Amino acid sequence: MLDKLKVWFEKKGGNKKHAALIGMAILLVIFNVGQLYYKEHGLGNTLSQATSVHFIDVGQGDSELIVSGEQAVLIDAGPTAAADTVVQYLKKQNITHLRAVIATHPHEDHIGGMAAVLANFEVDEVVMPDSVATTKAFERMMDMIETKNIEVIHPKVNTGIILDSGAYLQFLSPDPDKTFDNVNNYSIVTMLEAGRQKVLFMGDAEKEIEDSLIHSEAVLTCDVLKVGHHGSKTSSTPEFLKRTKAKTAVISSGAGNDYGHPDPQTIQNLEDAGFTKIYNTAVDGTVVLDFEMTEQPSEPSQEEENAA
Numbered sequence: 001m002l003d004k005l006k007v008w009f010e011k012k013g014g015n016k017k018h019a020a021l022i023g024m025a026i027l028l029v030i031f032n033v034g035q036l037y038y039k040e041h042g043l044g045n046t047l048s049q050a051t052s053v054h055f056i057d058v059g060q061g062d063s064e065l066i067v068s069g070e071q072a073v074l075i076d077a078g079p080t081a082a083a084d085t086v087v088q089y090l091k092k093q094n095i096t097h098l099r100a101v102i103a104t105h106p107h108e109d110h111i112g113g114m115a116a117v118l119a120n121f122e123v124d125e126v127v128m129p130d131s132v133a134t135t136k137a138f139e140r141m142m143d144m145i146e147t148k149n150i151e152v153i154h155p156k157v158n159t160g161i162i163l164d165s166g167a168y169l170q171f172l173s174p175d176p177d178k179t180f181d182n183v184n185n186y187s188i189v190t191m192l193e194a195g196r197q198k199v200l201f202m203g204d205a206e207k208e209i210e211d212s213l214i215h216s217e218a219v220l221t222c223d224v225l226k227v228g229h230h231g232s233k234t235s236s237t238p239e240f241l242k243r244t245k246a247k248t249a250v251i252s253s254g255a256g257n258d259y260g261h262p263d264p265q266t267i268q269n270l271e272d273a274g275f276t277k278i279y280n281t282a283v284d285g286t287v288v289l290d291f292e293m294t295e296q297p298s299e300p301s302q303e304e305e306n307a308a
């Protein structure tokens with residue numbers, strides 16, 4: 001039985017205010033995954049409800065929405081300038097409630113829109129690293145958390161959030177007992193396992209974290225990689241990229257950004273590591289991945305039964 005991963009690819013025009021001018025292109029990509037996949041991933045968990053991941057075009061910043069059945073999780077909320085974009089996007093998806101909001105690390109391009117999100121939606125818990133900033137964006141987020149009395153969690157590695165659909169979001173980094181000089185390395189790194197497909201969200205984690213993940217127990221094999229730090233050359237080492245064995249990469253960056261993201265070296269590294277699809281929100285607009293539901297849990301094979 002072959003597995004399918006559909007990628008809807010929404011392409012938007014430059015001026016978001018003129019909806020009539022927004023062009024949309026839909027691309028369907030189907031991955032046929034054979035026996036090799038099962039060897040590397042196992043049979044995967046079950047996925048009983050429609051699940052999709054949206055890499056929202058927030059300009060220079062990050063915001064990813066996971067929608068699984070009736071539940072949703074938001075990873076980052078883009079910069080302050082995109083707060084309304086994120087809120088309106090979620091409303092367009094008919095979201096009123098978020099099972100969790102993950103603030104990967106306290107940089108403005110990730111948490112600028114967070115206060116607006118927390119104000120507009122009912123949120124069960126905010127997941128964030130034990131790292132603070134003295135910025136207005138951080139203060140606004142913390143004030144809103146206090147105002148709405150939302151629970152804050154600094155997750156332990158290898159814990160996670162199980163959604164009703166069977167989708168599982170696992171926290172891979174950072175180790176809460178460690179401290180880092182570079183705030184990017186506090187990024188909460190998560191692996192979404194939805195049926196037989198996996199998406200690795202790197203936040204802005206850099207080489208130091210990639211190296212420690214390589215040398216940890218973490219399974220890094222995935223289908224889709226949300227590339228670390230907007231495609232900066234401070235992330236995405238060849239060794240790390242190869243370890244993911246992924247074929248699809250999504251870079252979240254703003255058109256004409258001042259940082260030169262993504263770096264040409266990162267694109268080269270991705271191509272060298274065997275990535276065949278590289279999306280960039282600056283060019284492609286919002287990218288939506290839609291996961292195929294699995295059937296009933298697979299019967300164990302004769303071999304597995306004998307082994308048990």
Ligand SMILES: [Zn+2]
Nearest residue numbers: 061107109204
């Ligand atoms: Zn960033």
